[in-house]
Amino acid sequence: MFKKILFCTDFSEDSHWAFTYALDLAKMYKARLLIFHATAESVYPEQLSLYLAPEKLDELKTFQKKEIDRQLKAHYVEKMGRFKNYEISFQEGEPFVEIIRRAKKDSVDLIVMGTHGRTGLDHVLFGSTAEKVVRKSPCPVLTVRLPGRRFSMP
Numbered sequence: 001m002f003k004k005i006l007f008c009t010d011f012s013e014d015s016h017w018a019f020t021y022a023l024d025l026a027k028m029y030k031a032r033l034l035i036f037h038a039t040a041e042s043v044y045p046e047q048l049s050l051y052l053a054p055e056k057l058d059e060l061k062t063f064q065k066k067e068i069d070r071q072l073k074a075h076y077v078e079k080m081g082r083f084k085n086y087e088i089s090f091q092e093g094e095p096f097v098e099i100i101r102r103a104k105k106d107s108v109d110l111i112v113m114g115t116h117g118r119t120g121l122d123h124v125l126f127g128s129t130a131e132k133v134v135r136k137s138p139c140p141v142l143t144v145r146l147p148g149r150r151f152s153m154p
Contacts, residue, residue: 002029006108008036008099008133011071014114018144019076022112025142027083034106035076037068037090038098065090096132104138115143 007022009015026033068090080086091098103111115130134141 002026002031002109004032004034004106004108004110005029006034006036006099006103006106006111007076008038008095008111008113009072009076010037010095010114010129011075012114012116014116014144014146016075016114017146018112018114018142019079021142021144023080023083025110025112026085031085031109033083033086034102034108035072035086035088036099036102037072038095038102039064039068039090039092040095096129096136099129099133100136100138109139111137111139111141113141113143115145 002025005022005026007019009019022033025031069088072088072090077086077088089102091102099111099113102108111133113130113133115128130141130143134143
């Protein structure tokens, strides 16, 4: 049923919990697991370039990429044991847009991601990447909420 599963992470507790579902499904269906992180582009790149020399800006970007790679390996790769049918990637851009792009590009069968379950003002101010992905996705999306989180009516 599932040949490719796209697991999306923001390195939150919710994402770490959702990973257990993605990995179990990948093992069960002998599917390829695509582990993906999208980083929002710097909000003020022009202002940063005023304060940092171009080589320092490049060093900062290189450091950020290495840190993302380290976190992906520490949180996910090291927990997969003998499971080797995976690929890791990350992309800079609007997270929900990059997730949809990746899903289409790789013709994934399922997207798995955690959800923070924000409501009220938090939802209005921060939006919901998971909600946008569900609305725009070319395939089914499994959103996983951390156990023990209580829902409060807005």
